[in-house]
Amino acid sequence: RQETLIYPILREIFRHHADRLSLFSHRALSINGDPDLTGTPDYLVSHRSPLGRSVMGKPLIVIIEAKQDDFTGGWGQCLAELVAAQMYNDDQDTPVFGIVTNGDTWEFGLLRRTDFILDIAPFTVRNLPELLGALDFAFRQGEISDTCANVC
Template structure:
């Protein structure tokens, strides 16, 4: 079993989680203004990515530039990891590659202090990718505890197909899922939520 094999039902049952559906969970989070460079990159890239219409094209041409912009806006004080193996607990099925992991450490050579797991929705199905995202968020918690940070009880996740974003928050045994969907036209809000998640994770 790997992260991709989980759905919301199996991951909540296996790990004893409770789901809390919420609307506008991040409504109070301020927006973050993107650079003119990101605006121009997305203007060019989105057309190509949607024309190709593959998970790979959306991931590399839409999601990655947004996350690189986030790192720049935060003065390069975070780490960004793309497609790395994140095997944490094989017996529990917490194995496999993560699409994106964001860490509070600026190190790019070694993953430390991951706080956000971002899952690329397969076949553009955002809801079907919520389960794998929760599994990766649990793995982030276990990883941090193993690294001597037992107080890291809150972490965040996002599922995106490039165009649409959904955000999650794990607090102890409750997984909060924001039912609000954010679109590329809301890129300021997407950047703001990601930045806030990094600051709020403990």
């Protein structure tokens, strides 16, 4: 589902933000090289690093596939990745967005400090303009959440 349903939708929004953000697929998120603090989200959006497109900047959005339509399990994995992203960023004040999707239904959440907020209304591809708008909002919030003025 990832390559046929999820990626084309992400790519459509990402192309409008490619000058400031990077999109990674199955890129490990490792905290201080600790194998116990390493996870691999299905997709990850980060600030674009000044070191180039292939170097991950600060993670901003974590996208997890709800395998076998298991959104509860998907959110468990996503929340763990969101905490890892906060640790990677060394910043709990900057919100990190989480998305869990099976390709048809897309659920959005946000972690800031220790507060996790899950949007109770999922988006679906049946209303593609609304879904693309929600994704664009998350990408734009990521762009303005940190200007990368120091180190990404």
